Amino acid sequence: PTTAAIIPAAGSGSRMGLDHPKQYHLLAGIPILVHTVRVFTSASCVDMIVVVVPAERVESTVNLMADHGLSGANLQVIAGGERRQDSVKAGLDSLNAGVDIVLVHDGARPLLAPDLIDRCCDAAIEYGAAIAAVPVKDTLKKGGPGGRILHTVDRKDLWQAQTPQASRLSLLLAAYDMAGEREVTDEASLLELAGTDVHLVEGSETNIKITRPDDLIIAEKIMQNHET
Numbered sequence: 625p626t627t628a629a630i631i632p633a634a635g636s637g638s639r640m641g642l643d644h645p646k647q648y649h650l651l652a653g654i655p656i657l658v659h660t661v662r663v664f665t666s667a668s669c670v671d672m673i674v675v676v677v678p679a680e681r682v683e684s685t686v687n688l689m690a691d692h693g694l695s696g697a698n699l700q701v702i703a704g705g706e707r708r709q710d711s712v713k714a715g716l717d718s719l720n721a722g723v724d725i726v727l728v729h730d731g732a733r734p735l736l737a738p739d740l741i742d743r744c745c746d747a748a749i750e751y752g753a754a755i756a757a758v759p760v761k762d763t764l765k766k767g768g769p770g771g772r773i774l775h776t777v778d779r780k781d782l783w784q785a786q787t788p789q790a791s792r793l794s795l796l797l798a799a800y801d802m803a804g805e806r807e808v809t810d811e812a813s814l815l816e817l818a819g820t821d822v823h824l825v826e827g828s829e830t831n832i833k834i835t836r837p838d839d840l841i842i843a844e845k846i847m848q849n850h851e852t
């Protein structure tokens with residue numbers, strides 16, 4: 625099946641406290657987004673990649689990718705939208721009708737292995753939709769007014785969602801149509817709302833999303849560890 629990867633990277637990165645979006649920050653000397661796109665070029669199931677960035681960064685991102693040897697008809701860079709889901713929708717709208725499977729992966733998660741991408745693809749082919757996730761390992765508390773614990777949430781059967789999130793393109797497009805303007809933070813939420821079964825694929829503890837400044841320090845360490 626023809627598989628497209630959409631990489632939303634159009635966020636402002638406001639939680640990082642940097643003067644530029646976090647996906648352009650350097651990790652081991654290379655912009656985070658370049659790392660992420662590179663991993664997708666080495667996954668065997670991926671036929672094409674759509675990188676979604678802030679409108680004013682489309683041109684500079686094309687150049688940045690080319691500087692790192694990433695260019696060609698199978699790599700597109702397009703402008704995103706206000707919310708993550710708008711950026712992903714822009715990516716979906718840019719795909720041609722021949723695409724069967726779509727993978728969505730946060731630009732700010734550069735530390736995944738190509739194997740996880742392929743396992744998500746395989747699961748989407750088999751089940752229709754699948755996401756990478758890891759079992760929750762901490763004890764979870766529901767907080768209430770005044771910072772008081774209301775109760776403990778049983779962590780059994782709880783998973784922390786990651787990306788890649790993979791599905792048949794037709795299922796995700798239908799889920800977007802059904803959801804209308806409802807706000808979500810991942811594609812699986814849309815599929816769940818549409819009543820589509822989404823399969824869990826065991827992800828990796830090191831597949832972190834770089835969100836806050838401390839995450840960069842952790843990411844550097846994970847990167848060094850991968851290289852040795």
Ligand code: C5P
Pocket residue numbers: 631632633634635636647676704705706707708709711712730731732733833835
């Ligand atoms: O904000 P959060 O960390 O959940 O964003 C996840 C991914 O979605 C990031 O890679 C971010 O750049 C991207 N995003 C986007 N368009 C937006 C907001 C976030 O592509 N409007």
